[in-house]
Amino acid sequence: MASLKALKLRIGSVKSTQKITKAMKMVAAAKLRRAQQNAEAGRPYATRLSEVVSSLASRVTVGPQSPKLIAGTGKDETHLIVLATGDRGLAGAFNTNIVRAARKKAEELQAQGKTVLFYIVGRKGRPVIARSFPKSIIADHDTSGMKSPAYADAQAIADDITDRFLSGQFDVAHLAYSEFKSVLAQEPQVDQIIPVVPAPAAANNKGSTASAAVEYEPDEEAILADLLPRNVAIQIYRALLENAAGFYGSQMTAMDNATRNAGDMINRLSIQYNRQRQAAITTELVEIISGAEAL
Amino acid sequence: MADLHFELVTPEKLVRSDEVHMVVVPGVEGDFGVMAGHAPFMTTLKDGSLQVFKTAGGQPETIKVSGGFAEVGDKGLTVLAESAEA
16 A cells, blocks of 8 residues: 555656647647648649549550659669658657558569668658568658758658669559548558559549540650649648648547546546545544543 | 630639630640630649639639649640649
């Protein structure tokens, strides 16, 4: 049985923890609103662009001289997983879920006999991957300095990845991030970004009458050369935005839970404290009364 | 004649999504007007102004755009610009 003093100290420390989690929840909520707006505003562009690119990819006849970003390297040996996580913890299972999705994908690919490499964006993914897939991390990009994801950062990551792709370090790239569905739900996603996935056959057939006559200015090659790197950058930018929103959402929920748990704990400890105090008083009274009776 | 579905999107947000009569787009090889039923077409943009004609013969609304693409497909005209301001 803990002493009264120990209980009191314990209650005090839980109370100060509760204050911290409450403050973190508030901060996360404020940042969430911002991040959510950014994520939602960025979606239309990313979806339109990937629509355009994939419809283009399904139309263009892939030849040896067509850009590698669309045609691939002709091999399917080395896969790169771009793992985008948050930089900080205390956000429930947010980072764990992304990493788990990426690991699952990596294990699938390894089971098929492929080589898997990792490109880490954000701080929280590195330790786990370094442990379970040693020597597979080719680079990592630290995003902890920036407040909110900027397009320039995404561009820098995309350029780096594209360069590595063109120099033949890998054949296929996947992007693992968490899609922001709502404050309560973030869904880890693993999408293929390089080479471009052509639009599904159904959509292709429907558009085929029109697609035969698409005109390009200046010409297909020039457009693709401009469009493809931009698409990679935009998909990464989108992943960063979704991650930011998801992170704060998850952190808010986690901190809300923590605050509530702390409240419960304080209640339980206070009841215990009061019971013990009463017991002590009762014992003292009994002692006094029996002492008086003995006189 | 049916109106043209016109969408203008930048990385930051969806600027416009509207049914309009005609849009004049600054293509890299010259400006071109798009009305409903335009043949499939795709081009990069040069910096310049979009002119949006809400109705036939009406006053155009101009939107400055820079960088990006315009795609005309079955769904209408989609302009993906780096930046846009009215």
